[in-house]
Amino acid sequence: MDAIRTLLRELAALFVDDGSLAISAILWVAACALGARLGLPSGWLGAALAAGLAVILVENALRGAARKS
Amino acid sequence: MLSFHAAPAMTAAFLASLVEFVEALTVVLAVGSVRGWRPALTGTGLALATLAALVAVLGPALTRIPLEVVRLAVGVLLLLFGLRWLRKAILRAAGAIPLHDEEAAYAGETAVMQSYGLVRDAAWDAVAIGTSFKIVMLEGIEVVFIVVAVGAAGGLLLPASIGALAALLVVILLGVALHRPLAQIPENTLKFVVGVLLSAFGTFWVGEGIGIDWPGADWVLLGLVAGFLAVALAAVPLCRGRRALVLAGD
Numbered sequence: 001m002d003a004i005r006t007l008l009r010e011l012a013a014l015f016v017d018d019g020s021l022a023i024s025a026i027l028w029v030a031a032c033a034l035g036a037r038l039g040l041p042s043g044w045l046g047a048a049l050a051a052g053l054a055v056i057l058v059e060n061a062l063r064g065a066a067r068k069s
Numbered sequence: 070m071l072s073f074h075a076a077p078a079m080t081a082a083f084l085a086s087l088v089e090f091v092e093a094l095t096v097v098l099a100v101g102s103v104r105g106w107r108p109a110l111t112g113t114g115l116a117l118a119t120l121a122a123l124v125a126v127l128g129p130a131l132t133r134i135p136l137e138v139v140r141l142a143v144g145v146l147l148l149l150f151g152l153r154w155l156r157k158a159i160l161r162a163a164g165a166i167p168l169h170d171e172e173a174a175y176a177g178e179t180a181v182m183q184s185y186g187l188v189r190d191a192a193w194d195a196v197a198i199g200t201s202f203k204i205v206m207l208e209g210i211e212v213v214f215i216v217v218a219v220g221a222a223g224g225l226l227l228p229a230s231i232g233a234l235a236a237l238l239v240v241i242l243l244g245v246a247l248h249r250p251l252a253q254i255p256e257n258t259l260k261f262v263v264g265v266l267l268s269a270f271g272t273f274w275v276g277e278g279i280g281i282d283w284p285g286a287d288w289v290l291l292g293l294v295a296g297f298l299a300v301a302l303a304a305v306p307l308c309r310g311r312r313a314l315v316l317a318g319d
Contacts, residue, residue, distance in 0.1 A: 021156060022149050027143060033279040042282040049281065050272055050293055053152070054300040057268075058307070061156050065165040065308035066315045 021060040028052045074287065075228040077294070078219045081266040082232030084259045085215050086273075089208040090240040092253055095171050096204040098244065099178035104197035112201025115235075120209040124216055131221035141278025143218045148271025150214065155264025155301055160315065161257045163308035169256050219270065265301060269293035 028040045036042075093113075101109035131139055160166045178200075185196045216233050220226025273290050276283055283289040 018153070018156065019089055021152060025149060025152060026145065029275055029279065030275075032281075034299045036280040042280075046276050046283050046289070047283045049276055050296060051231075053148070053272060054297065056305045057156060057159075057297075058300060059162075061159045061308050062311050063306050064156065064160050065163055067165075067310040068100070 015063065018060060020063075021022070024056045024060070025053060028056060073220050074223050074225055074290065074312050077266055077270070078223060078225040078289065079228040079232035081263055081270065082212075082219060082229040083216055083236045085263045085267075086212045086233040086236035087239065087254070088256055088259050088263065089212050091235055091256065092169070092174070093173065093205045093208040094244045095175050096178050097201050098248070099175050100182055100197050100201050103179055103182035104194055108194040108197035109201045112198040112203075113205050115198070116202045116205035116209060119206065120213050123210075123213050124226075127213070127217045128220050128226045128230075131217065137278055140274045143221050144271050144274030144276075144278050146214070146271075147218045147267055148275055150211075150218075151264050151267030151269075151271050153264075154260050155297070156262035158257055158264050159169055159301055159304045159308055162261065162305045163312060165308055166310045171254075171256075215267070223270070223274070261301065265294060265297045268297045272297075 029049070032045055032052070035045050035048070097109050097113050100112070131143070157166065161168050182197070182200070212233050216226065216229040219229040269290060271281065272293050285292070
């Protein structure tokens with residue numbers, strides 16, 4: 001059981017080490033998916049998806065840099 | 070689309086695999102030098118066979134799922150994976166977290182192996198086999214994910230597999246030739262580049278998965294790579310400055 005828990009923890013850690021980065025990225029993707037459903041123009045939506053993810057990355061990195069530990 | 074994306078896919082798989090296999094090599098070298106090469110290579114071989122089987126099973130299996138579903142699911146996972154690598158690479162480049170030190174990792178692992186007592190070249194040294202197996206599996210599972218994800222979402226299983234195999238060959242040859250940890254490899258630079266490539270691929274496939282009709286079709290992937298690279302490079306001095314401010318405030 002411990003081995004399975006360790007394995008699952010290791011697998012999850014491949015994608016999430018900072019929960020806020022993962023959650024923000026997923027929420028942004030969901031928002032863009034909603035925009036696509038509502039028929040927003042693809043060009044703008046694509047740019048928004050990429051730009052939003054870039055902002056999330058930089059914001060998260062800056063917060064990481066400010067962390068003392 | 071296949072030939073256009075093949076080069077970046079092969080590059081991402083090669084570089085990511087190089088980083089992971091170098092880390093695995095460090096531990097395998099420590100195990101081999103302390104406890105004997107036969108058990109170290111036995112564990113390594115078992116892990117590589119398991120990883121190859123995973124790719125052989127998962128890769129084709131994912132092609133049975135509708136492409137839009139695969140692109141969205143795999144795209145999200147690839148995006149999270151890429152952003153995680155890129156964030157850490159930015160913070161290492163900014164000096165906010167330490168660089169990975171292969172020499173220190175080798176010394177640490179050697180000490181751990183010695184602490185189990187000397188059982189050199191025993192027919193079944195469970196500690197040596199288990200340690201080698203575990204590290205190659207742990208590092209290799211990331212390689213498997215990249216190869217399978219890139220293969221499933223982009224139909225690029227063969228180029229990605231070739232990239233990963235080429236990296237494995239390079240690391241094995243260097244390990245045999247040098248017999249010491251590959252500390253000279255610019256690991257953080259490689260992780261930076263892989264993070265950029267995977268974030269771009271992930272964004273592209275997530276976009277396709279949610280119904281975005283990317284203008285410029287496949288050319289937009291180059292734009293995404295350039296965009297993430299520019300943003301990440303700009304983030305490094307920003308993070309360095311933020312860190313300096315925080316430390317100065319202490």
